Amino acid sequence: MFTLVTAGIDIGSLTSKAVVLDADTRQVLGSCLTPTGSRPQKAGPAALQGALDVAGIAATAIEASVGTGYGRNCLEQVAWRITEISCHARGAFHLASEVRTVVDLGGQDAKVISLDEAGR
Numbered sequence: 558m559f560t561l562v563t564a565g566i567d568i569g570s571l572t573s574k575a576v577v578l579d580a581d582t583r584q585v586l587g588s589c590l591t592p593t594g595s596r597p598q599k600a601g602p603a604a605l606q607g608a609l610d611v612a613g614i615a616a617t618a619i620e621a622s623v624g625t626g627y628g629r630n631c632l633e634q635v636a637w638r639i640t641e642i643s644c645h646a647r648g649a650f651h652l653a654s655e656v657r658t659v660v661d662l663g664g665q666d667a668k669v670i671s672l673d674e675a676g677r
Contacts, residue, residue, distance in 0.1 A: 562586070562614065563621045566635060567644075568593060568601040568628025571664035575604035577612045580621070587612030597628030605634075627665075642670055650676030 561580035567573065576588045589607025593600040601624065609616055616634075624632035625644045632638070641661065649656045650672060659670040 561620050562618045563623075564605060564608070564619045564635075565622070565644075566601045566605050566624045566629075566632055567626040567641065568597045568604075568624070568631060569626045569641075569664055573597065573600035573604040573626075573628070575601070575608040577605075577608045577614070577619070586614065593628065598631040601628060601632050602634070642668060646670050646672055646676065 563578045563580045564575065565578075566575045571593055572590055573593045574588070574590050577586045578584065579586055587608040587610070589604045589611060591600055591604045591607060605616070622635040623637045623639055623644075624635035625639050625641045627641075629635075629638040629640075641663075645659045645661055645668075649659045649670075654676065657672050659672065661668040661670070
């Protein structure tokens with residue numbers, strides 16, 4: 558059976574996170590959290606490799622990938638780069654379409670995101 562594997566990497570000011578998913582079942586295959594430190598260009602790929610190791614799959618299995626967070630532009634291997642504000646809004650609306658406010662408390666700032674009934 559063919560599995561579409563997707564990956565998301567979030568390089569934040571304090572931590573870098575990665576998740577590898579089976580896109581069909583939305584099952585988390587692997588995830589990893591690592592300190593960003595002073596080298597976000599190293600932390601993002603390290604988090605992704607950690608998630609791949611947990612999943613037991615190779616990077617070549619990834620069919621689609623997205624990077625987010627303040628360090629998203631350091632990620633050379635991702636197909637898309639999306640702001641964390643957009644990611645939070647999409648994720649919250651996907652999980653609970655009645656949500657109208659999302660609060661992001663990050664390592665360096667806080668954001669409040671307001672959503673309409675369509676998730677915009």
